[in-house]
Amino acid sequence: MKRSEPAQIPALEIDRVSHRYGARVALKDVSLAVQQSSFTVLLGLNGAGKSTLFSLITRLYAIRSGQIRIFGHDVAKEPGAALSRLGVVFQSRALDIDISVRQNLMYHAALHGIANRRASELIAQVLERVAMADRSLDRVGNLSIGQMRRIEIARALLHQPRLLLLDEPTVGLDIKARADILDHVRRLSEVEGIGVLWATHLIDEAGAGDDVVVLHKGSVLAHGTVGEVIGRSGGADLRDAFNRLTEVADQGELEAAR
Amino acid sequence: MTAIGEPIAREGFSLTQYLICLKGIVWREALRFIHQRERFVSALVRPLVWLFIFAAGFRQVLGVSIIPPYETYVLYEVYIAPGLVAMIQLFNGMQSSLTMVYDRETGGMRTLLVSPFPRWWLLTSKLLAGTLVSVLQAYVFLLIAWFWDIEAPAIGYLALFPALLLSGFMLGALGMLISSLIKQLENFAGVMNFVIFPMFFASSALYPLWRVKESSPLLYYVCELNPFTHATELIRFALYGQVNWISLAVVLGCTAVFLFGAILAYDPARGFLARRNTPAGG
Numbered sequence: 001m002k003r004s005e006p007a008q009i010p011a012l013e014i015d016r017v018s019h020r021y022g023a024r025v026a027l028k029d030v031s032l033a034v035q036q037s038s039f040t041v042l043l044g045l046n047g048a049g050k051s052t053l054f055s056l057i058t059r060l061y062a063i064r065s066g067q068i069r070i071f072g073h074d075v076a077k078e079p080g081a082a083l084s085r086l087g088v089v090f091q092s093r094a095l096d097i098d099i100s101v102r103q104n105l106m107y108h109a110a111l112h113g114i115a116n117r118r119a120s121e122l123i124a125q126v127l128e129r130v131a132m133a134d135r136s137l138d139r140v141g142n143l144s145i146g147q148m149r150r151i152e153i154a155r156a157l158l159h160q161p162r163l164l165l166l167d168e169p170t171v172g173l174d175i176k177a178r179a180d181i182l183d184h185v186r187r188l189s190e191v192e193g194i195g196v197l198w199a200t201h202l203i204d205e206a207g208a209g210d211d212v213v214v215l216h217k218g219s220v221l222a223h224g225t226v227g228e229v230i231g232r233s234g235g236a237d238l239r240d241a242f243n244r245l246t247e248v249a250d251q252g253e254l255e256a257a258r
Numbered sequence: 259m260t261a262i263g264e265p266i267a268r269e270g271f272s273l274t275q276y277l278i279c280l281k282g283i284v285w286r287e288a289l290r291f292i293h294q295r296e297r298f299v300s301a302l303v304r305p306l307v308w309l310f311i312f313a314a315g316f317r318q319v320l321g322v323s324i325i326p327p328y329e330t331y332v333l334y335e336v337y338i339a340p341g342l343v344a345m346i347q348l349f350n351g352m353q354s355s356l357t358m359v360y361d362r363e364t365g366g367m368r369t370l371l372v373s374p375f376p377r378w379w380l381l382t383s384k385l386l387a388g389t390l391v392s393v394l395q396a397y398v399f400l401l402i403a404w405f406w407d408i409e410a411p412a413i414g415y416l417a418l419f420p421a422l423l424l425s426g427f428m429l430g431a432l433g434m435l436i437s438s439l440i441k442q443l444e445n446f447a448g449v450m451n452f453v454i455f456p457m458f459f460a461s462s463a464l465y466p467l468w469r470v471k472e473s474s475p476l477l478y479y480v481c482e483l484n485p486f487t488h489a490t491e492l493i494r495f496a497l498y499g500q501v502n503w504i505s506l507a508v509v510l511g512c513t514a515v516f517l518f519g520a521i522l523a524y525d526p527a528r529g530f531l532a533r534r535n536t537p538a539g540g
Contacts, residue, residue, distance in 0.1 A: 058372045062526040080270070084374040094365030096286070098293035103286075110282020111373035111380075113275030155369075 009072045011036050011163040011195025012057070017066030019052055019218075026052040028218045030066070034163065034197045034211075039189040041206040042199040043242060044215035050199040051091065053215070054167050058088055070163055084112065087156035091167040094152060097141035101132070101151055104140060105158055112159040119158075126154040130184065146177030153185065163195045164188065170202065178205075203239045212238070214245055217253075221245040271375065279375050280383040287387035301349060301395050302402070305342035309403060313338050325466055327498040339408045340494035341463025343396045347426045348486060350392035352454055354384075355433030359440050371524070378521045385434060385517070389426035396422055413499040421496035425489035428509050431516035432485075438523035461487040462494075485512040 012034040019027040027049045034040045044050050055061045057068055059079055068075045073082040095104050102123060109119035127133045130150040140148060149169060156164060166185065170178040182205060189196045198205065206212050212229050214222040222229045222245055226238055235241030271279075291298065313335035322337045324330065361367035370380055400408075400415070410418075436449055458464075460477065461484050471478040481487050488505035495502040 058368065059526050060368060060371060080374040080376070082374075083372060086372070088368075088372055090365040090368050092365040092368075094369040096290065096366070099286075099289050103289060107282050107286045108369065110278050110285070111370065111375070113271045113278050113375065115274070115278055 009036075010034060010069075011038075011071060012165075012197060013067075013069040013072075014053070014057075015067040015069070017053075017056060017063060017068060019049075019056060019061070019064065026218050027056075030215070030218070030220050032213045032220060032223050034195045036162070036195050037189055037193040038211050039186050039196045039198065039207070039209075040211040040213060042197055042213050042215060043201070043203060043206060044199070045201050045246075047217075048201075048215045049218040050215060051167060052218075054088070054090075054165060054199065057165060058086070059083065084159065085162050087159065087161035087164045089149075089152045089156045089164070089166040089169050091169075091171060093148065095140045095148060095155070098139070100137050100139055101127070101143075102136045104151070105155055108155050108158050114159065122158055122160070123154075126157050129157070130154045144177075145172050146174070146180070149173065149177070149181055150184075153181070157188075161194070163197070165197045165199075167199045168201070169198070170200070170205065203242055206238055214242060216246045216249050219249065221249055276375070276379060279373070279379065280386070283370075283380070283383040284387040284390060287384075287391060291391050297353070298395065301346060301353075302399060304349065305346055305399055306402060308338065308342055308345070309335055309406065309408075322466060323468075325468070327495045327500045327502075335406070336408050337466070338464055339400070339403055340497055341461070341490050343399060343422070343493050343497075344425060344461075344463055344486065344490040345458060346395050346399055347389075347392045347422070347429050347489070348454060348458060350388065350395065351426070351429030351431075351433035352436070352449060353433075354388035354430060355437035355440075355449070358384075358434065358437040362437075377524055381434065381521055381524055382517070385427060385430045385520075388430045388433075389423060392426045392430070393419070393422045410497045411499055414497040417496045417499050418493065421492050424506075424509050424513065425492055428485065428489060428513040428516060431513055431520050434520035435516050435523060438520065457484060457486040460484050461490055463487075463490045485509065488512075 010033040012032075014030055014032050017027055017030045018025070030049070030053065032040075032042075042050055042053070052061070056063050057070075057075065059075055059082075063076050068082075070082040071085050073085070075082045096107075105123045105126070106116070106119055109122065114122065123136070124133065127136055130153055132147065132150050132154065135143065135147065135151075140151065143151065153166075153169070156166075164185070169185075170181060173181065185196055185198065186207065188194045200206075206226055208226055210226055211224065212222070212226050213220060214229065222232060222241075224232070229245075230236075230238055230241045233241040233244045235244050317334045322328075322332055322334060328336075358367060361370070370384065371377065373380055396418075397415075400410075400418075432453075436453060440449070460481050462481060463486070467478055467481050467487070470481055485508060488502075488508040491502045491505040492509050495505070
C-alpha cells in the first residue's frame with residue numbers, strides 16, 4: 001500500500017525563492033514544480049545555484065524570500081511534515097564508511113523514528129530494490145563508489161518518501177554505473193510514482209520524456225518537458241537549447257551592466 | 259508493483275519515536291567510537307602523560323594544603339586527577355565539535371539535520387551521545403589511576419556519574435556552539451589555542467586557586483569566572499561524595515546558555531549557518 005497524497009498536489013513546489021550570500025545573489029526569484037511520478041532534471045553548470053536550492057529545500061538554510069512546499073507542507077512552517085516526505089541523496093558522501101551498510105541504514109531509520117523490527121523489514125526491502133541485499137553486512141568502506149551511491153539511494157528511500165532529491169548523484173561514477181543509477185531512479189518515478197528532482201550539469205542525463213529546469217546563475221531560464229524547452233529556444237537538441245538559453249541570458253546581463 | 263509496506267505514521271512523533279531517535283544517535287556514536295580506537299587511546303594517553311610525568315615531576319614543587327573536599331594533605335597527583343578527568347571531557351567536547359565541522363563538510367551533518375525530528379532534539383541527542391563516550395573515557399582513566407594509588411571512596415565513583423554527565427554536557431554544548439562558528443576544518447587549530455589551552459590553564463585543574471590568588475589576583479578572578487574551573491570542582495567534590503553547590507549552579511547555568519546558543523546557531527532561521535558568505539560544501 002502506497003502512502004496516498006491528493007493527486008493534484010505537486011510533490012515539490014518552489015515559489016519565487018531568492019537567496020543571497022552577503023552581496024552575492026545565489027538564487028533569483030526561482031519558481032519550479034516537481035509533479036508526482038515525474039522525473040525532473042535540474043540542469044545547471046557548477047555554481048548555478050543547485051546546491052543552494054537543495055540546502056533551502058532540506059532546511060539547512062532558512063528560506064528568506066519565497067516559499068517551498070513538499071506535498072503542500074511549507075518547509076518553514078511545518079518542517080516535520082515536509083521533511084518526512086522527502087528523501088535526499090547529497091552530493092557529498094553521507095554514509096559512515098567505518099560501519100556496515102546495515103548499521104548505516106539502522107541509524108537512518110532511527111532518525112525517522114522507525115523502530116528496529118520495522119527498520120529491519122524496510123532495510124531488506126530497499127536493499128533488494130537497489131540489488132544490494134547480499135552486501136548488508138559489508139563495511140561501507142569496502143564498497144565501490146557506484147555501490148555506495150546505490151546504498152545512498154537506498155538510505156534516502158528507507159522511510160518511504162514520496163519525493164526524492166538527488167544532487168549530482170553520478171559524480172565520480174563510470175559510464176556503466178552512471179547508466180545503472182539513472183535507470184534505477186527513473187524506474188522509481190515511473191513504477192512507484194515518486195517525484196524525482198535530479199540535479200546535474202550533465203546534459204545527456206536528461207531523457208526525452210523528462211521534465212527539465214534550466215538553472216543559470218541563480219535564475220530559471222526554462223521549465224517544461226525536454227521537447228518544450230528545445231522548441232521554445234529554437235535549438236536542435238537539448239545541448240543546443242541549453243547553450244542558446246545561457247548565451248542569451250549572459251548577453252542580457254552584459255547589456256544591463258553597460 | 260509498488261507495495262513496500264504500509265506507510266509509517268508521519269504527522270507528529272510519539273515519545274517512543276523520540277527515544278528511538280535518541281537511541282539511534284547514541285548507538286551510532288558508540289559504533290564510531292569502537293571503530294576509532296586510536297581516538298580512544300589518544301584520549302587516554304593525554305591525561306596519563308600528565309599524571310605520570312607532569313604530576314610526578316611537580317610533586318615536590320607543589321605542596322597542596324588541606325582544602326575541601328580533601329580532609330588530609332594530598333599528593334599532587336591526587337589533586338590533579340579530577341582536573342585531568344575534566345580535561346578528558348574538555349577534549350572530548352571539542353573533538354565532537356570538530357567531528358561536527360567535518361560532518362558538515364561531508365554529508366553526515368546534513369543527514370542528521372534533514373531528519374524530521376525537531377532540531378533541538380537532534381542536537382541534544384548528539385550531545386548526550388558524545389557525553390556518554392567521555393564518561394566512559396573518564397572512568398577508564400580513573401581505573402588506571404586507581405592502580406597508581408589515586409583512590410577515592412566507593413561512593414565517590416558513584417556520585418561522579420551525574421557530575422560527569424553534567425560537565426560533559428556543558429563542555430559538549432560549548433563545543434557545539436563553537437562548531438557552528440567555525441567555517442572550515444582548518445580553523446580548528448585556533449580552537450586549540452584560543453579555547454582549550456586558556457580554559458585548561460586558567461582553571462583549578464592544575465593548581466588550587468588560593469595559590470593563584472597569591473601570585474595574581476586578576477588571574478584568580480579569571481579562573482573563578484572560567485566555567486571549566488567549575489566543571490573541575492564539580493567533579494572533584496563528587497569524587498569525594500560531596501556537592502560543590504556553587505559549581506553545580508554555574509555548570510547548570512552554563513550548560514543552559516551554551517545549549518541554547520548551539521540550538522539557536524543551528525536553527526536555520528536565525529543561525530550562523532545561513533549568515534555565512536559561502537554556500538556549505540556539496
